[in-house]
Amino acid sequence: MKITDFIPIRQALVVFFMLILIGMLLFLLSPVLIPRVSNVTAEQYIIPAIENCYAAANQNACYIQAAVTLAKRFQPSVVLQIVARNEKQPHIFQVCHEVLHFFGRAIFNRTKNVSRALIDGDATCFAGYYHGVLEGYFLENGLLGTIDDAFFAKKISSLCEQNDTTRTKKDVHECLHGLGHAFMFATDADLPRSLSLCDIFPRDDATWCYSGVFMENSTSATNKDHPSKYFKKDDPGYPCSILDEKYLSMCYTLQTQYVVNQNGGDWEQTFAFCQKIPRAYRKDCAMAIGGSISQYDPDPHSIKESCEKGPDSSDQKSCVDGVVGALGEHYNNPFDHVVTFCSILDVHKAACYQQMNNLMGNWSRDMHILQAGCDMISEAAYRTSCLQTLE
Structure with a gap:
């Protein structure tokens, strides 16, 4: 019909x-x-997803689930910008590095383009995103167990080059640090082997790679599923005590962070640990304390009080230097945080601003941003000194 x-x-x-x-x-x-995700909706979605991991019974599973979900819904720049705006919140501050680490891995798994993934990211939350991207790259290329040195020399050595106008020295440093993490992942936590792989880079670059190796060793020391093979609970100076001299500065730096994690941020106890290691590395130890303090509490007054627990002026100054370095690495645009911290200091204010002058070229290649950072300094003498550094 x-x-x-x-x-x-x-x-x-x-x-x-x-x-x-x-x-x-x-x-x-x-x-x-x-339905489309607006910036407001994105923030309302992203921040609770990360905050939930703070109190999760299984934090690692929460990190992975949050990261995979965010990678499906948002571009890297959206997530990183929103996290950067909110990272001072305590529940974000303490877990954002881990979430962004897994987020970076998820982004690489989606794009399969390590260079593109690195360019699309930034160093928010101690560059967790960069670290995850590089680990994802290693997984994709099957770099587990035995590693072919020739492959690394040909492929890996160029991944972190400062080969464009947007990548800063800080980006390069964090990329190299991420490679250190990845080397440990690829070698099944073989610390000496991973350090040897870092040696394919020039000395200054290799040092940043070492930092990733030692941080991964320190982290895995408390991981029940993948315990470190280079860790002795009754000897906090190990494995530094068995390594070549060229590795020791960074080894004691990261070993200090492990001590902090073990004592829950007892700064007097951690300064006491610094007095027990070889004298040549005590400055590195005190600087590492400054870096750790800035991670535990973003409040500048609390950071100042904690550094003042150093047993002498030299330790306190090194602690301040470590704070400036850590703030510079942690925040994508750190000038406001650094200037705020330096401005409230008493004895070590000049040293604080000098450390900013020494390091700010790593934080940006944009002269307008650098000048604006100097202009944030209210004291004329320190502001002038900062601007003169740019000449």
């Missing part, structure tokens, strides 16, 4: 064209009808 038996041909044509028109309108309006 035909439809034209019931509907006149003219009416049938009208219905036909109306259906076509409705279909076209639905097609054209589909971008409006399909």
